[in-house]
Amino acid sequence: MESYLKIEKSRFGERLHTKIESSRSARRTRVPCFLLQGLVENAIKHARWPDGGPLKIAIQAAVEDGKLMIHVTNTGILREGSQDGVGLSTLKRMLELQYPERHVFTLSDDQGSVRATLKLQGPPCSDS
Numbered sequence: 001m002e003s004y005l006k007i008e009k010s011r012f013g014e015r016l017h018t019k020i021e022s023s024r025s026a027r028r029t030r031v032p033c034f035l036l037q038g039l040v041e042n043a044i045k046h047a048r049w050p051d052g053g054p055l056k057i058a059i060q061a062a063v064e065d066g067k068l069m070i071h072v073t074n075t076g077i078l079r080e081g082s083q084d085g086v087g088l089s090t091l092k093r094m095l096e097l098q099y100p101e102r103h104v105f106t107l108s109d110d111q112g113s114v115r116a117t118l119k120l121q122g123p124p125c126s127d128s
Contacts (some may be wrong), residue, residue: 001059004037008044012069016044026061032098038091039072039116044104045087046116049068049078056113070118078109098124 005018032114040057047055053075060071088107095103104119 001036002038005042005057009032012055015049015054017056019056021059022061023063025063026070029061030065030123031094031120032050032094032126033068035091035094035098035118036070036072038087038094039070039118042073042085042087043074043090043116044086045113046076046079058070066121068118068120072116073110073113075112076114077086077112078107078114099125102123 001020009016009018013126032084036059038124040059043057044055047057052060056060056073056075058071058073058098060069060073062069092105099122102121104117106115106117
């Protein structure tokens with residue numbers, strides 16, 4: 001994600017602020033890259049850019065009770081119908097294929113931000 005965010009920072013410059021926090025155990029957990037990149041792309045594409053202020057993207061990852069928890073938060077509000085787009089539909093389908101009955105995905109308002117949360121249990125099917 002750091003490489004992808006560097007590309008986005010080159011596009012948006014100081015208008016984009018990013019932060020990544022992850023525990024050591026989360027960094028050692030294998031996850032198909034398209035899952036996280038899709039969430040971050042969506043956060044940038046659909047975020048509300050504040051007037052005169054930066055767009056803030058935060059990625060947090062930790063292992064809790066044996067499950068990988070990933071949060072991607074961006075500046076903005078959750079718009080009606082925003083969960084019905086192609087990007088999130090594709091993400092949901094990939095989750096079903098890679099983590100059948102072992103995942104939870106939520107998208108919610110979080111006090112002036114939108115938060116996407118992934119809860120993944122076990123390795124992806126492509127690793128089995």
